[in-house]
Amino acid sequence: MRWEELDREPCSLARSLSIVGDRWTLLVLRECFLRVRRFEEFEQRLGIARHVLADRLKKLTEAGVLRKEPYQERPRREEYRLTEKGLDLYPVMLSLLDWGDKWMAGPEGPPLLRRHKACGHVVHAVHVCSECGEPLDARSMTVEPGPGAPPAVLKAAGGDTK
Numbered sequence: 701m702r703w704e705e706l707d708r709e710p711c712s713l714a715r716s717l718s719i720v721g722d723r724w725t726l727l728v729l730r731e732c733f734l735r736v737r738r739f740e741e742f743e744q745r746l747g748i749a750r751h752v753l754a755d756r757l758k759k760l761t762e763a764g765v766l767r768k769e770p771y772q773e774r775p776r777r778e779e780y781r782l783t784e785k786g787l788d789l790y791p792v793m794l795s796l797l798d799w800g801d802k803w804m805a806g807p808e809g810p811p812l813l814r815r816h817k818a819c820g821h822v823v824h825a826v827h828v829c830s831e832c833g834e835p836l837d838a839r840s841m842t843v844e845p846g847p848g849a850p851p852a853v854l855k856a857a858g859g860d861t862k
Contacts, residue, residue, distance in 0.1 A: 797825075
Protein backbone atom coordinates (compact mmCIF):
# COMPACT_ATOMS: atom_id res chain seq x y z
CA MET A 701 0.00 0.00 0.00
CA ARG A 702 1.43 3.38 -1.00
CA TRP A 703 0.92 6.45 1.18
CA GLU A 704 -0.64 8.47 -1.64
CA GLU A 705 -3.16 5.66 -2.29
CA LEU A 706 -4.56 5.41 1.26
CA ASP A 707 -7.75 7.23 0.29
CA ARG A 708 -8.65 4.32 -2.01
CA GLU A 709 -8.17 1.55 0.56
CA PRO A 710 -11.24 -0.39 1.73
CA CYS A 711 -10.49 0.67 5.31
CA SER A 712 -11.95 3.67 7.12
CA LEU A 713 -8.79 4.12 9.19
CA ALA A 714 -6.57 4.20 6.09
CA ARG A 715 -8.92 6.68 4.40
CA SER A 716 -8.92 8.88 7.51
CA LEU A 717 -5.12 8.76 7.67
CA SER A 718 -4.99 9.97 4.07
CA ILE A 719 -6.26 13.29 5.43
CA VAL A 720 -5.00 13.57 9.01
CA GLY A 721 -2.18 11.04 9.10
CA ASP A 722 0.91 13.20 9.40
CA ARG A 723 2.29 15.08 12.38
CA TRP A 724 1.91 18.57 10.96
CA THR A 725 -1.74 18.05 10.08
CA LEU A 726 -2.57 16.88 13.60
CA LEU A 727 -0.72 19.86 15.06
CA VAL A 728 -2.57 22.25 12.72
CA LEU A 729 -5.83 20.67 13.91
CA ARG A 730 -4.72 21.05 17.55
CA GLU A 731 -4.29 24.76 16.92
CA CYS A 732 -7.69 24.95 15.21
CA PHE A 733 -9.29 23.48 18.33
CA LEU A 734 -7.40 26.11 20.34
CA ARG A 735 -9.15 28.70 18.12
CA VAL A 736 -6.19 29.64 15.95
CA ARG A 737 -7.55 30.73 12.56
CA ARG A 738 -5.02 32.81 10.66
CA PHE A 739 -2.05 31.63 8.60
CA GLU A 740 0.51 33.82 10.34
CA GLU A 741 -0.68 32.67 13.76
CA PHE A 742 -0.39 28.98 12.76
CA GLU A 743 3.08 29.69 11.39
CA GLN A 744 4.20 31.50 14.53
CA ARG A 745 2.77 29.00 17.03
CA LEU A 746 3.95 25.88 15.20
CA GLY A 747 7.29 27.08 13.84
CA ILE A 748 6.34 25.37 10.59
CA ALA A 749 7.70 26.23 7.13
CA ARG A 750 5.27 28.36 5.13
CA HIS A 751 5.06 25.91 2.22
CA VAL A 752 4.35 22.97 4.55
CA LEU A 753 1.66 24.93 6.38
CA ALA A 754 0.09 26.09 3.10
CA ASP A 755 0.04 22.48 1.88
CA ARG A 756 -1.62 21.15 5.06
CA LEU A 757 -4.22 23.92 5.15
CA LYS A 758 -5.02 23.35 1.47
CA LYS A 759 -5.37 19.61 2.03
CA LEU A 760 -7.67 20.09 5.03
CA THR A 761 -9.75 22.64 3.12
CA GLU A 762 -10.07 20.42 0.03
CA ALA A 763 -11.10 17.52 2.30
CA GLY A 764 -13.85 19.65 3.86
CA VAL A 765 -12.30 19.61 7.34
CA LEU A 766 -11.66 23.37 7.23
CA ARG A 767 -13.29 26.18 5.32
CA LYS A 768 -11.89 29.57 4.39
CA GLU A 769 -13.77 32.62 5.58
CA PRO A 770 -12.88 36.19 4.65
CA TYR A 771 -12.09 38.51 7.56
CA GLN A 772 -10.78 41.44 5.51
CA GLU A 773 -11.60 42.66 2.00
CA ARG A 774 -8.76 45.06 1.09
CA PRO A 775 -6.48 43.30 0.76
CA ARG A 776 -8.58 40.15 0.84
CA ARG A 777 -7.54 37.95 3.75
CA GLU A 778 -9.07 34.68 4.84
CA GLU A 779 -9.00 32.63 7.99
CA TYR A 780 -9.53 28.92 8.50
CA ARG A 781 -12.47 27.56 10.45
CA LEU A 782 -13.40 24.02 11.35
CA THR A 783 -16.40 22.61 9.49
CA GLU A 784 -18.82 20.09 10.99
CA LYS A 785 -16.55 17.39 9.53
CA GLY A 786 -13.59 19.01 11.27
CA LEU A 787 -15.40 19.43 14.58
CA ASP A 788 -16.20 15.70 14.47
CA LEU A 789 -12.45 15.09 14.88
CA TYR A 790 -12.54 16.49 18.42
CA PRO A 791 -13.14 13.11 20.14
CA VAL A 792 -10.19 11.71 18.16
CA MET A 793 -7.99 14.56 19.33
CA LEU A 794 -9.20 14.10 22.93
CA SER A 795 -8.31 10.41 22.79
CA LEU A 796 -4.82 11.16 21.48
CA LEU A 797 -4.35 13.85 24.11
CA ASP A 798 -5.42 11.50 26.90
CA TRP A 799 -3.04 8.83 25.63
CA GLY A 800 -0.24 11.39 25.50
CA ASP A 801 -1.09 12.68 28.98
CA LYS A 802 -0.91 9.13 30.35
CA TRP A 803 2.13 7.81 28.49
CA MET A 804 4.15 10.79 27.25
CA ALA A 805 3.78 13.58 29.85
CA GLY A 806 6.71 14.25 32.13
CA PRO A 807 6.69 13.77 35.89
CA GLU A 808 5.11 17.19 36.35
CA GLY A 809 1.96 16.00 34.53
CA PRO A 810 0.06 17.03 31.42
CA PRO A 811 0.73 20.47 29.94
CA LEU A 812 -2.96 21.30 29.40
CA LEU A 813 -6.17 20.19 31.07
CA ARG A 814 -9.56 20.11 29.40
CA ARG A 815 -12.41 21.43 31.54
CA HIS A 816 -16.08 20.91 30.66
CA LYS A 817 -17.82 24.30 30.63
CA ALA A 818 -21.19 22.93 31.74
CA CYS A 819 -20.09 21.18 34.94
CA GLY A 820 -16.65 22.66 35.57
CA HIS A 821 -14.83 19.33 35.86
CA VAL A 822 -11.56 18.34 34.20
CA VAL A 823 -12.45 15.61 31.71
CA HIS A 824 -10.92 12.66 29.91
CA ALA A 825 -12.09 10.87 26.79
CA VAL A 826 -14.46 8.05 27.65
CA HIS A 827 -15.55 5.47 25.12
CA VAL A 828 -18.77 3.60 25.76
CA CYS A 829 -21.03 1.42 23.65
CA SER A 830 -23.58 3.52 21.80
CA GLU A 831 -26.23 0.88 22.54
CA CYS A 832 -25.72 -0.31 26.13
CA GLY A 833 -23.37 2.27 27.66
CA GLU A 834 -20.72 -0.27 28.72
CA PRO A 835 -17.06 0.85 28.49
CA LEU A 836 -15.22 -0.06 25.29
CA ASP A 837 -11.72 -1.46 25.05
CA ALA A 838 -9.89 -3.71 22.61
CA ARG A 839 -10.71 -6.88 24.54
CA SER A 840 -14.45 -6.20 24.54
CA MET A 841 -14.76 -5.88 20.76
CA THR A 842 -15.10 -8.13 17.75
CA VAL A 843 -14.88 -7.05 14.13
CA GLU A 844 -16.96 -8.24 11.20
CA PRO A 845 -17.35 -7.17 7.59
CA GLY A 846 -19.58 -4.17 7.02
CA PRO A 847 -21.69 -3.19 4.02
CA GLY A 848 -18.70 -1.47 2.39
CA ALA A 849 -16.38 -4.47 2.68
CA PRO A 850 -14.84 -5.61 -0.61
CA PRO A 851 -15.54 -9.18 -1.78
CA ALA A 852 -12.10 -10.44 -0.65
CA VAL A 853 -12.82 -9.39 2.93
CA LEU A 854 -16.26 -10.99 2.85
CA LYS A 855 -14.84 -14.24 1.47
CA ALA A 856 -12.04 -14.32 4.08
CA ALA A 857 -14.62 -13.81 6.82
CA GLY A 858 -16.81 -16.61 5.48
CA GLY A 859 -19.54 -14.25 4.30
CA ASP A 860 -21.57 -14.15 1.12
CA THR A 861 -19.75 -12.44 -1.76
CA LYS A 862 -22.90 -11.82 -3.81
